[in-house]
Amino acid sequence: MLFKSFGTKAVFDELRHLFPEARIQRFDTDNAKSERFEQHYNAVKRGEVDILVGTQLLAKGLDLPNLSTLGIVLADSSLYLPDFSATERTYQLLTQVLGRVGRGHRQGHIIVQTYHTDNPVLQAAISGDWETFYQTELTERQKFHFPPFVHLLKLSCRRATAKSAEQAAQKLKDTLLQAVADIEINGPAPSFHEKLQGKYQYQLVVKSTNRTKLIEVITRLPASGWTYDIDPVNLL
Numbered sequence: 001m002l003f004k005s006f007g008t009k010a011v012f013d014e015l016r017h018l019f020p021e022a023r024i025q026r027f028d029t030d031n032a033k034s035e036r037f038e039q040h041y042n043a044v045k046r047g048e049v050d051i052l053v054g055t056q057l058l059a060k061g062l063d064l065p066n067l068s069t070l071g072i073v074l075a076d077s078s079l080y081l082p083d084f085s086a087t088e089r090t091y092q093l094l095t096q097v098l099g100r101v102g103r104g105h106r107q108g109h110i111i112v113q114t115y116h117t118d119n120p121v122l123q124a125a126i127s128g129d130w131e132t133f134y135q136t137e138l139t140e141r142q143k144f145h146f147p148p149f150v151h152l153l154k155l156s157c158r159r160a161t162a163k164s165a166e167q168a169a170q171k172l173k174d175t176l177l178q179a180v181a182d183i184e185i186n187g188p189a190p191s192f193h194e195k196l197q198g199k200y201q202y203q204l205v206v207k208s209t210n211r212t213k214l215i216e217v218i219t220r221l222p223a224s225g226w227t228y229d230i231d232p233v234n235l236l
Contacts, residue, residue: 011073012053019051027054056093058100068108070101075114075122082192083234084146087121091133094125145184145207147231153206153214154229155221156191158199165202168225173204180216183208192236205235 012026025040043049047066052058078090094112101108114122124133142149155172159165169188177185184207191201206217218228 008053008055015051015053022050023048024051024053025049027052027058056097058097064100067100069111070097070108071111071113072097073113075112076116076119079116079119079121081236083236084141084144085234087137087140089234091121091125091130091137094122095128095130098125150184150207150209151211151214152230152232152235153208153217154232154235155204155206155217156201156227156229157203157225158196158201159225160199162190162194162200162202165200169202169204172222172226176206176217176220179220180213182210183213183217203235 008026008028012024015022015024025044027040040049044052045064045066052067072094075094076090078093079086098110101110110126112122112126116122120136121133124130124136141147146152155169157165157168157172159168166188173185173188176183185204186207187204188202191203194201206214208214214230218230221228
């Protein structure tokens with residue numbers, strides 16, 4: 001199964017069709033250096049652009065006093081990432097984006113498009129209810145053994161075939177569970193980026209309430225073919 005979505009260029013093209021007289025500008029990582037947002041910030045701030053289209057880079061602490069209407073497309077998409085920090089990062093990003101509106105002398109309007117209008121993360125971000133989100137997130141992380149209740153160690157191996165990568169990961173998992181006490185190991189599973197530089201990647205996620213145990217795991221890794229990330233900010 002492949003998850004596909006429309007990008008900023010498709011949104012830009014549709015807006016040009018809907019609002020032919022508007023001055024529209026698109027900003028994302030595909031922009032050439034001369035077209036990046038920092039090169040046009042003053043013009044945007046003066047109101048020389050009617051509609052901005054962009055990725056999350058437009059949410060990063062910008063002061064846009066003329067911004068009166070904000071639209072967020074597919075606000076729930078980042079919730080589907082297979083990572084324990086997905087809800088936290090979604091809440092954080094939405095809060096940043098929503099903070100761009102209402103900074104000037106005009107009333108702001110926000111339109112949030114989502115397939116899950118009753119999602120508690122989205123509801124908490126839109127209403128600014130950070131305490132409910134915080135308590136809910138802590139409960140979930142404690143239930144499924146994620147930080148701050150445990151320490152994490154991500155182990156990754158890369159092999160010529162998916163089968164050999166999975167077998168190597170399973171072999172290491174069995175060895176570690178016998179050699180190191182008080183650890184939990186999830187996996188083996190394909191990495192989020194399953195294929196890199198022509199090779200297949202599999203990973204193990206080691207959990208423990210005692211960080212020293214993770215250090216011991218690192219000392220027992222094979223001499224080659226494995227990489228590790230202790231206290232990872234995400235598991236992607």
